[in-house]
Amino acid sequence: MFKKLRNRLLILNMSIISVVMIGAFAVIYLTTYNNIQTENQNKLELLSSKPNAAYLNLPDDTKKEKIIIGIIPSESSLSFNMLVNSDCEILKVISHIDMPEETYFKAAELALSGKKNTIISLENKRWQYKISPLNGTLVTREHGKKLIINSNGENVQITFLDITDSHKTLMELFTTLFFVGIIMLFVIFAISLFFASRSIAPIAETWEKQKQFIADVSHELKTPLAIINANSDALLANEGETIKSQKKWLDYIKNQTDRMGKLVNDLLYLAKTEDTNIKMLDTPFDISEIVSDVLLSMEAVAFEKDITLLQEVESNIIIKSDCEKIKQVITILMDNAIKYTEKKGRINITLKKTRHQLAFSIKNSGKGIPKKNLSKLFDRFYRVDPARTQENGGYGLGLPIAKAIIDRLGGKIYADSKENDGATFTFTLGL
Incomplete structure (x- = not known):
């Protein structure tokens, strides 16, 4: 009975502490995740908001090249921009990352086949991208003259941001919280088992004392009752005798009755003394x-x-x-x-x-x-x-x-x- 009670206390304690711990870890992880996502999104917005200036400042000898390497953004994270027309053809790539041209085409293909503001894996890195229409007019220089490439917003810009480090940070945080949680569960189990056992100990002790008390009272009453019963039988066996001749048996009964009365009075007094309400x-x-x-x-x-x-x-x-x-x-x-x-x-x-x-x-x-x-x-x-x-x-x-x-x-x-x-x-x- 007490083992079941201890196990119930253990399960209850483990459940409460586990829920609180998981909730705390979830808050930590989600807060960190939201902060990192917000930071990455802000970087991506900043990078995608300044494409035209980059294109307009390109040297004249780059007009025939689709990929231009060497323009390094002010942000610390790796990034690159693409200009794609309505036929999904890459018109320009502005990047300071030395990657094969096929990689850029693969990035464009994955981005255009997916949803906006999502993530792709490429070259063992994770990239978050944003597809945005070109609202302004993009021009390049040819023989000193300006040509309109996009005036109706048919072309789009794809901005890629390297979020590998952010993803690694989140994974490390998740792994740390997971293993800390596992260790904490074992520690909490040991502590909960210890305190559950200690909590049950006084109850078990009181229960055993109560059982012993009942056994002791029964034992103390058993002998007087046996004596009273024996003397009563002796009296009944001599019904024709006078009370005076049977005084010995009556004295035995009276003596044992007094002893039982004293026992009952002492027990009542003890219970009254222990009553904290008095x-x-x-x-x-x-x-x-x-x-x-x-x-x-x-x-x-x-x-x-x-x-x-x-x-x-x-x-x-x-x-x-x-x-x-x-x-x-x-x-x-x-x-x-x-x-x-x-x-x-x-x-x-x-x-x-x-x-x-x-x-x-x-x-x-x-x-x-x-x-x-x-x-x-x-x-x-x-x-x-x-x-x-x-x-x-x-x-x-x-x-x-x-x-x-x-x-x-x-x-x-x-x-x-x-x-x-x-x-x-x-x-x-x-x-």
Whole structure:
């Protein structure tokens, strides 16, 4: 399921980025193409607009030659002009390019058989040409006299412009964009796969935690329900007995019902605490006094196990937070420390204030918690020693509740432990 979701995110991300990339490349290419085409067209217009002056300034000894070589235009691009009559015969060619005469005839043939303002390939070069009618009168000199060659616009002029370099530039740009696009697609695929996997990871983790949560709740409810069912069968098997004689079975049922009620209440409280729509209180109070009150309430339980309570609590520390929630966290940590401290052990409680935050920590003596278990301590229903926890009547929800409260209050809570040196639980709150 999550693999399909990841693939969908990957395809969506790839599609969006690819469309944007292709669009950007298309804009770059089309802009460059239009600029080059406009520039070539302007050159061609300029070359085709000045034919008559070139013809009129020809020397007299060129009158019998169709091709005149040596007149170099001011433009940097190669070009040449042709004068063609109505019978498609070449009258004159003005060119500074040394090409065979057959090449010029081929150029005229290709141009006249094609469309106006188009492109031909000739002599391993690409030429853009323009066919335009001669509106003026073209004259040449013969024995000092002027003769009219064209007066009715029957002759046409064909202007050729070498656009090989422009075409090469466009092809190089297209090739560059193509290969860059291919490389970018692979890079985008790798990046998209990485981020799609990272995006799915929290969802998959939450899903697994939810499945584990359901399994844990089912497991925790299974034993009490089995006990209740067995004791109910025992009661039904002795219908004639009095309630007093059946009190043992009823006590078992009542005990397991109370345990299930506590479990349900803890789960509801945890869900309520994690609900971000429910606002936490934010009032000033003396946390030093709260710590002292909790310690005082726990002294009797600690005394039963002969546990020594050592405290280093700064006085008169005023913070602005939810008093009842903070008290509950301290109670959970204190109760947890007493449960997991051996007889005649000790517990150190510390409350200190720095410039920007306060820190509360509680450390108990004992064998400690393995490092591999530290990261799981705040998971729901997690127990380092399940058998011992069952003896204490816990479900492994105390620490998750404490973490949910501290997280909602904007603080941090964590655990640390060394082998045979007990465990330390600490939470910090900003001031």
